[in-house]
Amino acid sequence: MxxxxxxxxxxxxxxxxxxxxxxxxxxxxxxxxxxxxxxxxxxxxxxxxxxxxxxxxxxxxxxxxxxxxxxxxxxxxxxxxxxxxxxxxxxxxxxxxxxxxxxxxxxxxxxxxxxxxxxxxENEQFGYVLGLTAGHMSKSGIVGALSAQQVPAFDQIVAGYRAGVEAANPDGKVLIAYTNDWADIAKAKEASLNMVSQGADVMLPYLDGGFLGVVQAAKQRSVHVVGVVSDLSIPYPDENLVSTILxxxxxxxxxxxxxxxxxxxxxxxxxGIGTDAGKLGGFNAGVSDEVKAQVEAAIAAMKDGSLKPGAAQ
Known part of the structure; x- marks a missing residue:
C-alpha cells in the first residue's frame, strides 16, 4: 500500500x-x-x-x-x-x-x-484548511474559488472550503466561477477581477497555468490567493494567504x-492531508499564530477522524 x-x-x-x-x-x-x-x-x-x-x-x-x-x-x-x-x-x-x-x-x-x-x-480536507484560514482572515467575509470545469475534485475542494469558511465565519460567502480553459491566464484574471468586484478578497484557483491570472488579479487589487495544489508562498509570498500541496x-x-x-x-x-503527498504549505506573514494553531488542530482532527468535512452536495 x-x-x-x-x-x-x-x-x-x-x-x-x-x-x-x-x-x-x-x-x-x-x-x-x-x-x-x-x-x-x-x-x-x-x-x-x-x-x-x-x-x-x-x-x-x-x-x-x-x-x-x-x-x-x-x-x-x-x-x-x-x-x-x-x-x-x-x-x-x-x-x-x-x-x-x-x-x-x-x-x-x-x-x-x-x-x-x-x-x-481527500480534497475536502485540503479545502477545509484553506477555507478556515480564508474565513478568519477575510475582511469582507466573501471569498472565491475558480476552476476551468466543474470536475468532482473541484466540487470536493469547494465543499471543504465552504465548510472551513463557515467554521471561521458563519456568515461567510463563497463565490464560484469557471473559465472553460485550464491554461488561459487572461480568462482567469478576468474571472478573478469579477469576483473581487463582488467583494471577494481571497481567491482559490484550481487551474493549470491559468492560476497566474488569479495571482495577477490579486496583486492588482491588493487581495489574496490560497494555493491548493502548489505552495504559492514561495513565488508569491505577498499574495499567498496559505497553501496546501497536492x-x-x-x-x-x-x-x-x-x-x-x-x-x-x-x-x-x-x-489525506498530512501524508507523504498531501501537505500544508506556507502562510502569509500576516496570518496570526492563533489562526495557524487552529489550522494545525484541524489537520490533527482530520487525521484522527474526529473532523470530517462534509462531502460535496
Missing part, C-alpha cells in the same frame, strides 16, 4: 507487469513548464526515470477528443502503464483499459473506475514503484 493513504475497494488489475519490462507513458492536458499541475506531474516522471530506472514517455497538451487515440497509440507501442493526468481522462482511460487488457491504466484525479487505477486526494508527481512516483514491484492494482488510492 502507498504510504499514508487510504485504499478504496476495486477490482485487481488482471495482468501483472514484469519490472524489467515496465514502460510508462503519461498523457498531459497542458505544458510541463506551467508551474502548476502539469509541471508537478512532469517532476514525478523525471523522478521515475532517474530513481526507479523506468523507461518513460509523455505527450503534452492532449485535447479531450484525442485522448483515446494518444493513449491507445502508446499501448500499441508497448507501453504497459498508461497514465492520464487529470479527471478529464477518466472516460478515455476506461475505454483504453478495456481495449488493452495487458496494460495498466492509471488516472490522476480521476473518478474511481472499474479496471482503472486512480490516484486522488503532490501528484510524488503520488505517481509511488504508484509506479508499486507497478515495478508488480503490486499496482485497480484501486482508488487516496492521500
Amino acid at each position: 502507498l504510504a499514508g493513504l487510504v485504499l478504496g475497494a476495486a477490482s485487481v488489475m488482471a495482468t501483472a507487469v514484469q519490472a524489467d519490462d515496465l514502460k510508462v507513458a503519461v498523457i498531459l492536458p497542458g505544458l510541463v513548464n506551467d508551474k502548476a499541475f502539469n509541471q508537478n506531474v512532469f517532476e514525478g516522471i523525471e523522478r521515475i526515470k532517474g530513481e526507479l530506472g523506468v523507461e518513460t514517455a509523455y505527450t503534452e497538451k492532449v485535447p479531450q477528443p484525442s485522448q483515446v487515440e494518444v493513449m491507445s497509440d502508446y499501448a500499441r507501442r508497448g507501453y504497459n502503464v498508461i497514465v492520464g493526468a487529470g479527471a478529464e481522462y477518466t472516460d478515455a482511460a476506461k475505454r483504453v483499459a478495456a481495449q488493452f487488457p495487458d496494460a495498466k491504466v492509471l488516472v490522476l484525479n480521476g473518478a474511481p473506475t472499474e479496471g482503472v487505477a486512480t490516484i486522488n486526494f 503532490d501528484f508527481g510524488g503520488a505517481l512516483y509511488m504508484a509506479i514503484d508499486l507497478a515495478k514491484k508488480g503490486e499496482l492494482e485497480a484501486h482508488d488510492y487516496r492521500f
Whole structure:
C-alpha cells in the first residue's frame, strides 16, 4: 500500500507487469513548464526515470477528443502503464483499459473506475484548511474559488472550503466561477477581477497555468490567493494567504514503484492531508499564530477522524 493513504475497494488489475519490462507513458492536458499541475506531474516522471530506472514517455497538451487515440497509440507501442493526468481522462482511460487488457491504466484525479487505477486526494480536507484560514482572515467575509470545469475534485475542494469558511465565519460567502480553459491566464484574471468586484478578497484557483491570472488579479487589487495544489508562498509570498500541496508527481512516483514491484492494482488510492503527498504549505506573514494553531488542530482532527468535512452536495 502507498504510504499514508487510504485504499478504496476495486477490482485487481488482471495482468501483472514484469519490472524489467515496465514502460510508462503519461498523457498531459497542458505544458510541463506551467508551474502548476502539469509541471508537478512532469517532476514525478523525471523522478521515475532517474530513481526507479523506468523507461518513460509523455505527450503534452492532449485535447479531450484525442485522448483515446494518444493513449491507445502508446499501448500499441508497448507501453504497459498508461497514465492520464487529470479527471478529464477518466472516460478515455476506461475505454483504453478495456481495449488493452495487458496494460495498466492509471488516472490522476480521476473518478474511481472499474479496471482503472486512480490516484486522488481527500480534497475536502485540503479545502477545509484553506477555507478556515480564508474565513478568519477575510475582511469582507466573501471569498472565491475558480476552476476551468466543474470536475468532482473541484466540487470536493469547494465543499471543504465552504465548510472551513463557515467554521471561521458563519456568515461567510463563497463565490464560484469557471473559465472553460485550464491554461488561459487572461480568462482567469478576468474571472478573478469579477469576483473581487463582488467583494471577494481571497481567491482559490484550481487551474493549470491559468492560476497566474488569479495571482495577477490579486496583486492588482491588493487581495489574496490560497494555493491548493502548489505552495504559492514561495513565488508569491505577498499574495499567498496559505497553501496546501497536492503532490501528484510524488503520488505517481509511488504508484509506479508499486507497478515495478508488480503490486499496482485497480484501486482508488487516496492521500489525506498530512501524508507523504498531501501537505500544508506556507502562510502569509500576516496570518496570526492563533489562526495557524487552529489550522494545525484541524489537520490533527482530520487525521484522527474526529473532523470530517462534509462531502460535496
